[in-house]
Amino acid sequence: MHLFDDPDSLISVLLRFGHIMFGIIWLGHLYFFNLVNVPFQADLDKELKPKVNPKLLLRAFWWFRWGAMYTVVFGLVLFFYKYSYQGLFRNPETGSVSVRAGWIMFGMLLGIIMWINVWFVIWPGQQVVMASAAAVAGGGSAIPEAAARGAKAGVASRTNTMLSIPMLFFMGAASHLSMAGPMSGGQKWGALILLAIVILAVEINALAGPATPDKASGGKKMLASLSKTFWAGFILTLILYVGLAKLFG
Secondary structure, three states: OOHHHOHHHHHHHHHHHHHHHHHHHHHHHHHHHHHHHHHHHHHOOOOOHHHHHHHHHHHHHHHHHHHHHHHHHHHHHHHHHHHHHOOOOEOOOOOOEOHHHHHHHHHHHHHHHHHHHHHHHHHHHHHHHHHHHHHHHOOOOOOOOHHHHHHHHHHHHHHHHHHHHHHHHHHHHOOOOOOOOOOOHHHHHHHHHHHHHHHHHHHHHHHOOOOOOOOOOOHHHHOOOHHHHHHHHHHHHHHHHHHHHHHHO
């Protein structure tokens, strides 16, 4: 059988391809900013920044934010197509939410939180930073809130780096993860409450303020370095997996 003989499979493949392709663009730029650009900016001569950053950052942030947008759009359409239209959302034997749908939804919620950070924290903050840098390069004064907005954007970016680890884990491993039994109503609510508490704590930490050295504390210290950020992501993945698996079981 050729793929074109099965329209449902063809649509699923195209939606998944779009979701993965734009996801690579989005997360590739997220890791570029955190692994490459931030250390690069720290070592870049002050005189070179006005020449290098405007074209580099404007182009990078364009792909970054629109990669995030289309990743989420393709992902949501794919989810509703497969799990609603194709009927994979519920277990046919029990009528409860299917195991794979449950794990996918948790990964999807993490992705949506990351998308919110991109469009409503990181990009607006970086717009102020770039506008301030342009004003200084043109002989004007820096925008007063630029440093704070840049620091807050940096915390949100590190938060997204941390969240990307459990998000990728749940998305990629959903078809391989198992649970001891179907989700009852109480277990679903318990899982949602657990996820909400964890994600709310992470997001409040991202939005609370700049992680400047003299003000950094608690969760912001956890994101102060790349190694700590990645370790936090792996620990968060383990907490969510163990906690949700027990609730589902």
